Amino acid sequence: MGNWEALAFDSVRGPIVRAALAERGIVWNESAHVTATTTLASAIRERGAVALPIATLIDAIVMPKLAGGEELRVDGLPSPSELSSPKRYGEKMSAWQDRASGLRIQQYIQLEDRLRAYCREHASPEQYRVVTRGRREFTRTVVTLAASGVHPSEVTPQDPTANLAVRAWEDIETHVPGLTATRDDLWIDPDRFRKQADPDARALADRMDRALRHLFPVTGTQRIQVIHHGFYFFTPPQWALFQLLRELSYVDQCFVVHDDQHSEVFESWRRFFTTSWDMPRPVHVDSLRDAPTPAAIAFEDALRGEPVDSNAVVGKVRVLECASPTELVKQLTRESIENAESLGGTLYAAQAAQVDRFIRRLGTEAADGTVDLAQLPVGIFLLALHRCIEPVQTGLPLIRLASEDLLDMASTGFLDVDGGSNAADLVGVLRRATPFFQGCSTDTSWRERARLLTALVIGDVATHGSRAGTESDVARWQTAASNPLRLVPWADLTVDEARSVEGVVETVLQLAGRVASRERVSLREHVTFLNGHLERGMRGVPRAEQQSIRQKLQGLTGGPDFELDADGLIDVVTMLLGRHVEFEDDGRPDATGVRELRGLDALGFARTPGDVHLANLSATTFPSRGPSVGWPLRLEDLRRSPTMAAATLEILEARAELGALGDLYLLWLGLDGVEQTGGVTLSWIARVGGELQNASPLVTLLTVPDYDSPAVRQRAGGLPSEIVAPGSDLPPLTARPLTVDAHCDAASLDLAVAEIDPRAAGAGQACPRRFALQWAVGPTAAFQAAHHLLMLYGNMRNALVRLGFVNNELAASALANRLWPFLTPGQRGSSVDRAVIKPQGSRSADPEWLFTLAGSKSGSRPLDRAYKAASTRASPSASAIAPTPGRFLPAGIDDAATCRSCPVRNHCKEVALE
Numbered sequence: 001m002g003n004w005e006a007l008a009f010d011s012v013r014g015p016i017v018r019a020a021l022a023e024r025g026i027v028w029n030e031s032a033h034v035t036a037t038t039t040l041a042s043a044i045r046e047r048g049a050v051a052l053p054i055a056t057l058i059d060a061i062v063m064p065k066l067a068g069g070e071e072l073r074v075d076g077l078p079s080p081s082e083l084s085s086p087k088r089y090g091e092k093m094s095a096w097q098d099r100a101s102g103l104r105i106q107q108y109i110q111l112e113d114r115l116r117a118y119c120r121e122h123a124s125p126e127q128y129r130v131v132t133r134g135r136r137e138f139t140r141t142v143v144t145l146a147a148s149g150v151h152p153s154e155v156t157p158q159d160p161t162a163n164l165a166v167r168a169w170e171d172i173e174t175h176v177p178g179l180t181a182t183r184d185d186l187w188i189d190p191d192r193f194r195k196q197a198d199p200d201a202r203a204l205a206d207r208m209d210r211a212l213r214h215l216f217p218v219t220g221t222q223r224i225q226v227i228h229h230g231f232y233f234f235t236p237p238q239w240a241l242f243q244l245l246r247e248l249s250y251v252d253q254c255f256v257v258h259d260d261q262h263s264e265v266f267e268s269w270r271r272f273f274t275t276s277w278d279m280p281r282p283v284h285v286d287s288l289r290d291a292p293t294p295a296a297i298a299f300e301d302a303l304r305g306e307p308v309d310s311n312a313v314v315g316k317v318r319v320l321e322c323a324s325p326t327e328l329v330k331q332l333t334r335e336s337i338e339n340a341e342s343l344g345g346t347l348y349a350a351q352a353a354q355v356d357r358f359i360r361r362l363g364t365e366a367a368d369g370t371v372d373l374a375q376l377p378v379g380i381f382l383l384a385l386h387r388c389i390e391p392v393q394t395g396l397p398l399i400r401l402a403s404e405d406l407l408d409m410a411s412t413g414f415l416d417v418d419g420g421s422n423a424a425d426l427v428g429v430l431r432r433a434t435p436f437f438q439g440c441s442t443d444t445s446w447r448e449r450a451r452l453l454t455a456l457v458i459g460d461v462a463t464h465g466s467r468a469g470t471e472s473d474v475a476r477w478q479t480a481a482s483n484p485l486r487l488v489p490w491a492d493l494t495v496d497e498a499r500s501v502e503g504v505v506e507t508v509l510q511l512a513g514r515v516a517s518r519e520r521v522s523l524r525e526h527v528t529f530l531n532g533h534l535e536r537g538m539r540g541v542p543r544a545e546q547q548s549i550r551q552k553l554q555g556l557t558g559g560p561d562f563e564l565d566a567d568g569l570i571d572v573v574t575m576l577l578g579r580h581v582e583f584e585d586d587g588r589p590d591a592t593g594v595r596e597l598r599g600l601d602a603l604g605f606a607r608t609p610g611d612v613h614l615a616n617l618s619a620t621t622f623p624s625r626g627p628s629v630g631w632p633l634r635l636e637d638l639r640r641s642p643t644m645a646a647a648t649l650e651i652l653e654a655r656a657e658l659g660a661l662g663d664l665y666l667l668w669l670g671l672d673g674v675e676q677t678g679g680v681t682l683s684w685i686a687r688v689g690g691e692l693q694n695a696s697p698l699v700t701l702l703t704v705p706d707y708d709s710p711a712v713r714q715r716a717g718g719l720p721s722e723i724v725a726p727g728s729d730l731p732p733l734t735a736r737p738l739t740v741d742a743h744c745d746a747a748s749l750d751l752a753v754a755e756i757d758p759r760a761a762g763a764g765q766a767c768p769r770r771f772a773l774q775w776a777v778g779p780t781a782a783f784q785a786a787h788h789l790l791m792l793y794g795n796m797r798n799a800l801v802r803l804g805f806v807n808n809e810l811a812a813s814a815l816a817n818r819l820w821p822f823l824t825p826g827q828r829g830s831s832v833d834r835a836v837i838k839p840q841g842s843r844s845a846d847p848e849w850l851f852t853l854a855g856s857k858s859g860s861r862p863l864d865r866a867y868k869a870a871s872t873r874a875s876p877s878a879s880a881i882a883p884t885p886g887r888f889l890p891a892g893i894d895d896a897a898t899c900r901s902c903p904v905r906n907h908c909k910e911v912a913l914e
Contacts, residue, residue, distance in 0.1 A: 002223070002245075003252035006273055008282035010260040011290035012229070012604045014047055017256055020287040026225055026254065032216035036230035036238075039599035043606055044229070045089075050080045050216050051229075054238050056093075058182065059100050060211040065203070066181045072099055072555075074210050080217040091544070098548045102555020105575045106523070107178050108139055113568045114175045115139075118168040120393055127164055128393060132567070134631055141630035142169050146179055148236035148648050149187035154641035155633065162632040178559075186240035187645075194247050208248065221250075228255045230601040232268045233655060233662050236648045239277065257282040258604060258665075264303050265668040268661040271654065277647050295680060296672035302701035307717040310704075317671070319703050319721045320683040321695070325358040327724040328615060328685055332359065335613060335681075345611035345678075348670065350622040350663075352594045355615055359594065377412035378537020379577045382530065384408035386570045388512040397516040397566035399443040399509065403434040410504055414533060415511075417503040426504060428779050429497045435789070436490035438822035443509045449821065450502040453490060456818055457498035461485050464805065467494045473776070474755050480781050481759040484799060484850045487792060488819055489782040520563040526572060527557050552576060597622075600666045603673020611678045614670050618684040618693040623660035628652045667698055683724075695721070749878045756881070759851055762869035764881040766852065766862040766898050768890035771881055773904040777889075783853070783903040791853050793820050794831035798839045799847040809839050846871040854901040862898045 007024075009017060018028045033051035035041040044051035052060075056077075063072040076099075078092040112135045119128045131138065145155075152169040173180055185204050193201050218224050226245060231238070245251050257273055259266040261284055273279050292300075294312040302308050322328040335345055349355040384405040390398040409415055410430055415423035423430075436453055440446045457466060464483040471479065486492040493501070515521075515529075531553060538546045556576065564572070597614070616622070628635045635653060638644055674680055682702070684695045695703070704718040744752075753761065760781065764771035775781050783789060797809075797816040806812045820828070838844035848870035849855065855867030869876055883890050892899070892910035899905055899912045 001247065002249060003254070004246055004280050005253070006255035006257050006280040006282040008257040008259040008261070008269075008284045009287055011287070012256055012258045013290050013607075014044070014605050016288050016290055020285050021227070021254070026227070030217050031225040031227045032212060032218070033227050033229060035228075035601075036232075036234070037598050037601055039595065039602040040230045040605060043602040045083065045086070047606070048083075050083060052215055054228075054241065056097070057211065057215070058186070058237065058241060059097075060215060061204075061207050062181050062185050063100050063103070064207055064210075065185070066103065066178045072096065072103065072558075074207070074214050077215060079214055091547075094544075095547060095551050098551035099555035099558075102552035103558055104555075105552065105572070106556050106559065107176060108143070108575065109523070109564065109568050109571050110176050110562060111139055111142065111172055111179060112571060113562075113564050114172045115168050116565060116567060118171045119164070122167070123164055125393070127161055130161055131165060131168070131632075137631040138165055141633060142172070142179070144630060145633075146173075147182040147186070148652065149183055149240060149645055150638065150648060151183075154644050155637050156640045157633060157637040159632065162634075162637065165632050166637075182237060186237055186244060188244070190243070190247060193244070205248070208244070212251070224248075224251045226251060226253045228253065229605070231255065231272070232258065232266075232601075232665050233272050233658065234651070235655070236645075236651050239279075239647060239651060243278065255280060255282070259284075263300055265300065265665050268658055268665050271658050271661065277650065292672050293674065295674075296668055299668055299671050299702060302718075307715060308702055308719070310717055310719050313702075313719065316674075316679050317702065317719060318679065318681045319695075319699060319719050320681060320724050321721050322683055322685045322724045323726060324687055325685055326362055327726060328355070328683065329359055329362040331683070331724050332613070332615070335611070345613060346595065346608060347593055347613050347615060348595045348597050348600055349615040350597055350617055350624065352596045352616075354621075356594045376537065377414065378533055380408050381412040381414040381537070382533060382573050383577065385508075385512060385515065386573045388508070389516045389566050389570060391566035391570075396519055399512045399516055400441050401443065401446050401505075401508065401512070402441070403437055406505070406508055407431065407434065409508055412537075414537065415504060415507055417500055417507055423504045423507070426497070426500050429493060430501060430504065432489040432492065432780055432782070433498075433501045435786075436822070443513065446505050446509060450505040452818070452821060454498045454502050457491065457493055458495055460815060460818065461491045461493075462495060467492055467497070469494045469496075477760040477775055477781075478757045481757040481851070484796060484803070484847070485819065486780075487782050487796070487850055488789065489780055489784060491819060492780045492782045515569060516566060520565055521569060522561055522563055523568075523572070524557050524561045526564065526569055527553060530573065530576070549576070597663065597666045597670075600669045600673065604669050607673050607675045609675045609677045611681065612670055612674050613681040613683065614667070615683050616685060617682055617696045617699050618686075618688075619696050620691075620693055622684075622696040623663035623698065625659055626656060628656035664698060744882075746878070749882060753878045753881050754875050756875070758873045758875050759848055759870040761876050761881060762848075762851065762866045764866075765869045765876050766866035767893045767895075767902065768881060768883050769892040769908060769910060770898075770902055770904060772889050773907050778904060778907070784906070785903065788853055788903060789820075790823075790827060790831055791834075792831075792850065793823060793828060794833070794835035795837040795850055795853070797832060798835055798837045798844070799850055801839045802837065802844070802847045812839075852901070862893060862895055863901060 007020070009020065021028060021031075029049050031049070033041070033044050033049055034054050034057055035044065035051055036054060038053045038055075041051040041053045041056075059072075060074050060077060064074055066072070076092075076096045078089045082089045082092065115135055115138065116132055119131050123131060152166050152173065155166050155169075157163050157166060184200075185207075188201065188204060192198065193204065196202050196205060212218060212224050212226075216224065228242070234242075242253065245253055255273070257269050259269045259282060269282075273282050275281055293316075295317045298308050298313050298317075320331065322331060332347065347355075387405050388399055388401050390400045392398060407427065407430055410423035411427045413424040417423055417426075433453065437446065437449050440449050461483065464485060465479040466483075467486070468476075468479070480486050480492070515526075534549060534553075538549065553576070556572075594615075600614075603612070629638065629652060635649070638649055638652075671680055682699050684693065684699065686693055694700075702719055703721050704713055705716045707713060760775045761771065763774055783792060793816055796819070797812045800806050800812040800815060801809055806815060817823075817828070823831075836845040837847060837849055845867075849867055851870045852863055852867045855861075855863040855865075857864070857868055857871070868874075892908060892912070894912045896912045899908075902908070902911075905911050
């Protein structure tokens with residue numbers, strides 16, 4: 001065995017550790033630096049030494065065997081000689097990692113496919129639903145436990161569902177042999193490995209030797225000095241690698257431990273470096289002192305119950321309360337703009353994936369210039385297409401199309417309709433038409449409804465004047481006002497638009513049908529289908545991102561081909577389009593620039609001159625907490641095994657119990673890791689998803705206590721919490737273009753207004769802005785709100801009789817039913833009963849009431865005036881249509897009742913509130 005030691009330092013800054021190791025004969029730049037995280041490895045490499053995260057080192061040992069030694073040979077990784085070109089080094093590293101990611105995607109997909117196959121044969125319908133819906137958690141659990149040296153035969157759960165899952169795991173290992181590769185290597189019997197008595201042991205030793213000598217600055221047969229950094233906790237696979245390296249006689253290992261021997265913030269190090277796990281006992285090294293920052297000192301004082309001197313940290317630490325995710329994203333955007341002009345800033349977050357989702361949904365662009373294919377048109381298209389596929393337990397998958405998915409696919413530009421037109425040009429038309437498809441889900445119902453829409457526009461609407469698309473505004477208003485059928489949005493289409501809608505629906509259904517045409521499809525065949533769309537969709541994507549997805553595809557199709565069910569096809573897309581595989585932790589920041597809090601370990605090695613923001617530090621997210629074993633198993637299921645490795649059990653349990661101690665250390669690193677030129681921001685979100693959240697107890701240690709007692713507040717000290725202003729109170733991020741005043745002489749304006757059909761112009765009597773938005777510049781004059789459309793049914797039915805469009809009420813009902821095929825009999829009856837327009841009689845409103853759906857001839861309120869103007873065909877005055885002063889859009893009116901009944905209120909910024 002080689003040398004095996006752990007050295008404890010008060011400070012782990014690079015120069016301090018480097019000098020102390022040199023005194024012990026360890027040459028920094030000739031050593032193999034292995035880190036817990038990618039961020040720490042990058043920090044060490046930036047200062048000239050070769051460093052790799054331990055996850056990459058494990059992959060470099062295991063992956064060549066898993067990939068058959070072809071695609072993922074260790075010489076595909078960068079060597080120390082390439083470190084002089086950081087860009088090339090990083091590109092080569094990322095390419096190899098992406099290929100490895102693709103290979104893992106293949107493994108996970110095959111695993112889940114086998115899980116479903118096993119459950120179809122051995123599970124009840126209820127168990128099948130439970131296990132397959134939780135397949136991602138199951139996969140994560142199986143991958144973690146297998147890498148931790150656990151065999152399914154060692155797990156004996158009492159719960160029936162968990163027992164089914166374990167039996168499925170046993171079956172999976174016989175069909176997905178690559179799943180056990182990490183376990184077979186890292187947990188090989190030490191005596192067997194030491195004696196090198198069989199081919200597998202010799203092959204493993206050879207792969208380890210090749211990896212170490214290729215990745216690190218080792219020449220000839222010299223000894224290899226491995227220095228481990230940042231392991232304030234470690235996982236069972238990492239522990240197994242430490243022990244395995246001990247069996248190589250030419251490898252010396254030294255653990256750099258951060259512990260000043262008295263502060264509580266380093267307790268996690270003490271718990272994990274224990275001889276009970278056969279880890280070396282740390283020896284404290286007297287080295288140069290690196291004084292903590294005032295913020296770090298204040299935090300340690302607070303932990304000991306001593307007062308927090310706010311004067312020592314004022315201007316260096318801020319504590320922010322964000323009322324909602326919107327305020328957080330606004331704050332981050334403002335910081336990004338400010339830091340762009342200074343030294344820059346870095347964002348870390350508890351549950352970084354959650355913050356990443358907030359930024360994607362509420363923010364603008366990625367912080368590091370990268371992209372996420374799932375957010376690009378090609379990703380949106382492929383995800384929406386595969387959402388149309390509904391797997392079933394047996395038989396061909398079903399096609400279930402939702403209006404949202406149809407619009408998503410059409411808006412991406414990847415749907416070409418027969419005739420060469422692009423569906424993206426029809427998005428506005430599709431939005432008006434999709435309410436007509438309410439209640440449709442199957443391919444048959446969508447096809448039938450699309451044909452009905454075309455027949456409706458050609459046979460009913462066009463008879464009385466359909467949308468032409470080439471008319472002048474005056475003619476368009478006249479035709480639309482003369483045909484009340486067009487007050488329904490899906491009827492206000494041209495004949496060509498109706499046919500195009502039918503074409504879009506048919507194109508989507510055919511494409512989905514092609515994917516769902518068989519019960520099982522070859523992985524390579526499906527990847528070829530995806531690749532055709534991806535190559536087209538990535539043309540505007542940065543070259544590095546294109547290379548990343550191509551490398552994933554290369555890894556995904558490596559190895560033997562196999563067939564997948566519909567669920568597997570969906571999994572291929574979701575895993576492939578994500579920037580990271582859901583089960584991986586490769587340490588690379590998300591496209592929005594959010595880093596996990598674990599990345600703060602790099603600040604222990606070297607402080608940053610810029611600002612640091614630690615976000616999402618609420619009591620529910622920080623310190624972190626989680627189960628020792630994932631669903632559907634529990635630690636008790638492992639404890640029952642007489643053969644389970646004690647270290648595996650204890651480390652898994654410690655990871656769950658001591659997570660808070662690790663987060664305590666990370667928070668201290670964040671407060672201590674900023675130079676005088678920068679500052680630290682601690683923030684939390686007060687309300688997420690309707691749930692109130694308090695700040696983390698670790699954050700409140702630095703703040704003024706929320707007590708009424710002035711004496712307590714003065715004694716404790718602390719920083720005041722700032723509340724981030726709501727988004728509506730924040731200054732605009734962009735400027736709104738100024739409008740140009742329009743000028744027209746009174747006589748010309750009167751003539752123009754006189755040409756407008758009074759039924760359309762009457763809207764100006766209710767509100768000039770309504771006429772502008774509904775008739776003048778809007779895409780359609782039709783009503784949009786669901787309650788308006790329901791009101792229209794009964795009133796339209798009766799108005800058709802009054803206007804002579806049909807001969808009797810029976811024909812009117814037939815036409816109204818064709819126009820509203822999705823309404824239930826109850827909805828139709830209710831609308832008819834409440835209709836203000838009657839088929840006949842003096843107590844009926846005039847048919848022109850359809851244009852307002854409100855108003856009375858005897859009233860004088862705005863909607864009354866609009867109804868009367870339409871009914872009497874009286875042209876309004878120019879001031880009602882275009883009031884002075886001239887603007888691009890006229891001002892609205894301050895009348896809540898008018899706004900409540902307005903069909904374009906969702907497009908108006910001047911809605912009056914009650």
